[in-house]
Amino acid sequence: MTIRDVAARAGCSIATVSRVITGNGPVSEDMRKRVVQAALEVGFAIARAFPETRPIISILIPSLTNPVFAVAVAGVEQRARSAGLSTVLGQSNYDPAQEEEIVTALIGERPVGMIMTVCDPVSSVALQRVRKAGLPVVTIYNEGTPEGVGAVSVDNRGAVRRMTEELLALGHRNILFVGGRFVSSDRSARRYEGYRDAMTAAGLQTAPAIEVDFIDATKDIDLTEVIADHRPTAIIASNDLLAVTVIGSLRRAGLSIPEDVSVVGFDGIDFARHVSPRLSTIQQPSQAMGTLAASLLLDMAAGHKPPQQLRPDVIPLSGETIAPPRQCGLSTVNQPPKPA
Incomplete structure (x- = not known):
């Protein structure tokens, strides 16, 4: 597939596709998304055609409502800053369709790579699109990530x-x-x-x-x-x-x-x-997981390491919300469940 095929699919000129790939020249955000979408649809590895990437890492997470993702993003950003990079963030709201839409925009940012938490890595169209685009990618929190993709997750x-x-x-x-x-x-x-x-x-x-x-x-x-x-x-x-x-x-x-x-x-x-x-x-260890994911991504992008799947340990935290059940007869909640 060539730039000409991408242009035909996007309904634009070859020059417009070139501006999206090189980042040189004005292109509307809507047109940028159309060109990236067209490249993915025709199988053109648009990321490999970038003459140079921008010094950013793209991040896709389900939501910042859950602090666990915010802490991981902090780990990614800390590692990115130490390497002289910035980050661009997108949220999918736990919606596979939104994952696809946001990933298309994030690919168009011409990042060095992408860190993602998807709904399901086995069936994720968004993850498939990043791979087809030719970008290094690492999933975080997801288990069952396909071979050839970096991953940081717990058991x-x-x-x-x-x-x-x-x-x-x-x-x-x-x-x-x-x-x-x-x-x-x-x-x-x-x-x-x-x-x-x-x-x-x-x-x-x-x-x-x-x-x-x-x-x-x-x-x-x-x-x-x-x-x-x-x-x-x-x-x-x-x-x-x-x-x-x-x-x-x-x-x-x-x-x-x-x-x-x-x-x-x-x-x-x-x-x-x-x-x-x-x-x-x-x-x-969410912040450490974010740092690990970013380090792995940068090593993959530089060709220093192949994709690896890392599994840090979890830590049980004892609290005050666990106790032995009441003896039978002392609580109405301590009775056998109804038959299924």
Whole structure:
């Protein structure tokens, strides 16, 4: 494929395509997106045609609402600054369609490479577009990233399996998992698998995941019906923000934490340490992960390293939201769940 093919697909002149590739000359933002989109559609590796990249790293994350992503971005920016680079940021709001749109714009910035958290790296069209464009790319937080792509992630499944085993050791049997919608987060899906692994190994019934929208769930979750149906003694939330919202919902139902229901989060964000009672959670080294992702990306861009997939350890953070379940008869929530 040639520049002529790109121009024909974009409905513009060859000179316009050239201006987008070189960055020399005026081009509207709409036309820039059209040219990049056309290049991706016809299979023209537009990034490889750049005579020189700009000194920036492009970053795509689901949202800055969750501090875990903001902390990782801080790590990326710190490493970028040390290398004399800047960053450009886009948010997808946990939406695969928005991922595709934003990635097209980020490719047009002519970065040295891209760091991304996508909904699902296996099916992500956005990730495929970055690879077709010829840009070095590293995913952060995503597991199951395809070969040939750098990645920095933790063992989500194993971490939640161990946490569920801890709850089981305390005597909990009616444990629920509340998470973001799996279609929007492979991390949430992996964490549910860890919960399911532990419950199955213990010979216990695995309850279906309670899936909620990440953006809306930070405002409120109504668990009234869930509590009535399942009567859980413990709830595992797929991240700390959801855990805090779960605690609020349980309190509105007249329940105490952890006396009536134990609650566990995931991420280890700073403000969760100030929740009362202090949240029990699993900490990801988010800032270090951002720094690792940026370092790996720069090494890949310079040809010093091939794509690698790195897995730092998580750190269990003991808090005050876990306790043994009440004895039978002392709490209405400590009764067997209804048959599925």
